[in-house]
Amino acid sequence: MSDARALVLSTGKPLFDAARAPFAAEFEYLDLHAGGAVGGGLTVPSFDHERETLDTVDRLMARRPFQHVLATSESNLAFAAFLRSRYGLPGLGFDAALTVTNKWRMKQWIKPSLPTARCWLSGDFAAAAPGDPSADVVVKPLSGSSSKGVRRIPAGQAQELAAAGDELFLVEEAVDADAELHVDGVVRDGELRAAFASAYDRPVLSAAGTTRASLHLPPEDPRRGPALQAAERAVAALGIADLVFHLELFQVGDRLLFNEIALRPAGGGVAESLRTFHGVDLWDEFVRIQLGKPPGAGLSDGSGRSGFSGVIGVAAPAPGSGRRVPADSELLAVPGIVRVSPGSSRAASEAGLGSSCAFSRLAFFSCPDEAAVHAALAGIGRLSGG
Template sequence: MNYLILNRSALAIRPYREWMGDGHRLLLITDARALSADDEIRGGQLASFDATVPLVDYHDSVLVEREALRLHAEFGFDEIIALSEFDLLRAARLRDLLGLRGQNEESAIAFRDKLVMKDLLREAGVPLAPYAPAADATSLIRFTQEHGFPIVVKPRRGGGSMGIEILHDEDELWNYATRTTQLGTDDGAPLLVEAHVEHELFHIDGLVVDGHIQLIWPSTQGTTTCLGMLDGHMLHSTMLDADDPRLDDLRKLTTTALETLPTPTTTIFHAEIFGTPDGLVFNEIASRMAGGRIEEQIRLGFGLHLPKLYIRALAGHELPRIPSEPARIGGLALFPPRPGLLRAVPGECRVPGISSFTVSVAAGTRLGTAHASVDNFASALAVGSTRAEVEQAISRLRTWVEAETVIEPETEPQTATGGTTA
């Protein structure tokens, strides 16, 4: 079989040839930044593919499509593999154009476009917060007249919490509308507005193979939020215990969403559900692996690597037995940057229960604000026998990181870095 791979992640953590094995022709179009800066390592990475096209302007360049069509004319690939949120639609459109199997454009849009997704879920009776398209300022006003404040405005096809804002009153609404010039155009803005609900956020991650759910497990972010990351507050996540009373309802609601949407026959999924005082409210679901070290969190718990399983399933390999519940509880913590000069960073981590701690920037770096919910200057993985045990370890870690980190506020605006995007 011949496979075209569209790639954005560091190839050091995406060894496609190793995962897929020999006997396949692998063609790669990749963001050039995914390659090692070391010449020898980079050469080895590229040598594992039968043809490679590194692109400096990968994210929004039509060179991806042009090179894909050129490679297809030369090699005639049978499938397209795309792991990134922002490659799902372009891969689906190429499949439709070339008559290839896999996720088509209808399916990709249902998982990428939050308005399309919510319309389909609402028709199936899935509980949702009130929502509406927000193409113009009058749509926002009309929504607040019906549902009041606060409201949440978000891109219909966004990711990583980028571009999401909570508006608490009319002054904030008009300030937002003034900054968002598309709201005043004839074409309108590709936005969605929702009623804000107080919640505990659960994320449910798993794998579907040949139309059957092979793995599905919820985690909780507790009192931390993705939007809180954008304001400089730590985010953590912990897998639920096997005896958690919320487990079955979270899995059932996620399964209903997968059955409602045009879910690919084989896919990874990442769902988000709000736990509110009035019950569970579905937020959204994606047909890809989550970011922010969640794949490592799941690996700690189950001993399985979801992207590897997914790739091997696409390549026709028999998968190992997937347990119905984790052997251990995995957790993670992300520490977002705050604007200022990073004077001191934590050293070696000796906090019990923390299995991995990484600082991604050096002292002396000027930090900016986080732009996405996975941006961080430090991150950690934790593991234990129960959720309470893992959350205690993360709490001790937070105290230690905050004591060891010194960020000196800037007196004048500086060009800054936001840290690492996981």
């Protein structure tokens, strides 16, 4: 067994576990679980800064010193960074992590580099005149992913929630976007080594709970260039030497507005789709960066593939909706669908939390044009019953 150890903030995520497996001969993994006992493993109340958790991790460091801390999801990325800062370990530190996990800090950081919607902390919004109380705003938890807890509501209602003072949250001007784009990529030694521009078939917040698609944009698509330029500006502003990122942008006319950025592989099948169609493994890079390993093979800029490829997430049926999850054979019979894989094992519970990635199945497509993608999406919708 190697003397090199890595503390893993385990969430049982199969894509992460598959990505770390090749390094098991070099590193002893110390898996830490949050919540109830998982297979008799080491557990803590939560991946947070509470005393019991820190005492447990301190004792582990005293008895079995580890040299790396591995985050496995957005939910524990900040705590992994906190532990690195606490013990002086290499990798993303806590203050840098706050810039990409705390949405208020994120908005302040990006303002000099990219345009973004105006926003307020809820306490400030409660004291401010909201203008037209019927105008929409978006309220968000300060941290989180997959649109969980995010709502678009009238400004007057948001001000009432803010005035109650029961919780601190972010309030943003609502953006009526023509489209929502995302860029996924890898930075190594401060250089943007891989970047792939994609478009959701609809803005994610309005599409939560439904079957939806992410389309990787081919080189000739006019949306691709501006999105990649925005990504270059965003990662340059971060100033972090090594990272995997998922950047979301709103397209409003001929302008791109920053929405959010996360330093982990995209969910909803996007990372798997990029591996399938472009040969880049974002989960492999995510693990490599945290273990201090060099880049893997296959990093590319995404400029070599024509046509539209991507993934359709088949939504988990809500109780009483009358919808169903089509069989794999049915999905593969839809023109353009080339592969099907399982979605989240917790899709039903995630749907109850309002997750935008509560997919029971993932259907990967390769189509000659965007119209064919929408035809495939409509075909799956008919199979699902809505």
